[in-house]
Amino acid sequence: RAPCCERVGLNKGQWTPQEDKILITYIQTYGHGNWRALPEKAGLSRCGKSCRLRWTNYLNPGIKRGNFTKEEEDTIINLQQILGNRWSAIAAMLPGRTDNEIKNVWHTHLKKKLNPNQILQSSKRKIESRDNRSNSVIEFSSSSASESCSDFSSPSTESSSNVSERDNSNASRNDESTCDNGVEEIEESFWTEILCVNGCDSPLMEVDSSKNEDLSFWLRIF
DNA sequence: AAGTGCTCCAACCGCAGAATG
DNA sequence: TCATTCTGCGGTTGGAGCACT
Numbered sequence: 001r002a003p004c005c006e007r008v009g010l011n012k013g014q015w016t017p018q019e020d021k022i023l024i025t026y027i028q029t030y031g032h033g034n035w036r037a038l039p040e041k042a043g044l045s046r047c048g049k050s051c052r053l054r055w056t057n058y059l060n061p062g063i064k065r066g067n068f069t070k071e072e073e074d075t076i077i078n079l080q081q082i083l084g085n086r087w088s089a090i091a092a093m094l095p096g097r098t099d100n101e102i103k104n105v106w107h108t109h110l111k112k113k114l115n116p117n118q119i120l121q122s123s124k125r126k127i128e129s130r131d132n133r134s135n136s137v138i139e140f141s142s143s144s145a146s147e148s149c150s151d152f153s154s155p156s157t158e159s160s161s162n163v164s165e166r167d168n169s170n171a172s173r174n175d176e177s178t179c180d181n182g183v184e185e186i187e188e189s190f191w192t193e194i195l196c197v198n199g200c201d202s203p204l205m206e207v208d209s210s211k212n213e214d215l216s217f218w219l220r221i222f
Numbered sequence: 223a224a225g226t227g228c229t230c231c232a233a234c235c236g237c238a239g240a241a242t243g
Numbered sequence: 244t245c246a247t248t249c250t251g252c253g254g255t256t257g258g259a260g261c262a263c264t
Contacts, residue, residue, distance in 0.1 A: 013233075013257085036249065052250080053233065088252060103253070104231055 011045045015054055019044060023051055024059055057100045064096030068105055076102055077110055 011019070026042035032055065035048035044051060057063075068076075072094055079090045087099035087106075094102065 014259095015233090034249080049235090049250085050233075056251095057232075085253065099252075100232080107254095108230055 010039075010047055010050075012050070015058075019046070020054070020059060023055060027055060027059075053100075057098045062096060063098060068097075072097065073105070073110060076106060077114065080106060080110070 015023075022042055022044055026038065030041075032038055032052070035052045038044075038048055038051050039046045042051075046054075075093060076090060079093060083089050085103075085106075087103045091097055091099040091102050
């Protein structure tokens with residue numbers, strides 16, 4: 001199968017402001033339509049995949065910029081416990097946030113909070129010195145993370161390190177074993193809580209009905 | 223002030239599933 | 244039904260910027 005960017009000479013790497021402007025103007029005028037054909041029509045030396053990524057992760061006006069709130073981080077942690085690394089499904093619960101952004105936040109912040117023992121000694125020292133300067137983060141990791149786990153009867157009994165042992169490396173196993181005890185015991189109210197936290201009438205929820213179907217899938221399982 | 227190491231995030235890559243002919 | 248193309252997803256990487264020594 002031919003690679004995505006079979007054309008030689010396509011731009012790669014960071015997008016320039018000019019490229020951003022061209023992409024925004026084109027999509028706002030014509031819509032994205034066929035991503036593969038878009039770059040040529042718009043006059044961009046990029047592959048369609050790169051254009052789609054740039055739009056969905058950065059240029060889309062519906063994207064919420066800035067730091068994640070405590071509630072958002074809570075939601076990510078909760079959903080990661082259940083869904084594993086299904087970032088797109090998690091993103092569907094967080095209006096305005098992209099799967100890529102959530103994935104980055106998970107790998108750079110939240111994963112460490114759940115399992116600080118995994119941090120290398122050298123890194124650990126640095127992080128601690130940073131966190132001492134920003135106590136809010138530390139406070140969240142010690143209180144909020146455990147609070148969020150208390151939403152589940154089974155996982156809440158585990159230590160934070162045990163919980164995180166099930167995270168990334170076992171994500172696929174989580175997907176396969178949706179009838180695991182831990183998942184089975186999750187109360188249905190969890191979902192309504194999550195939805196209410198983020199607003200049932202959020203724009204993304206309305207726009208992307210397929211995401212709701214994804215939610216329905218999990219509701220059926222429970 | 224300079225060098226080194228680390229963090230974070232935007233972007234890329236490859237794969238799988240959906241859509242299409 | 245099969246082959247091909249397109250789209251979306253998740254893992255991974257590169258490099259800019261920051262912190263520390």
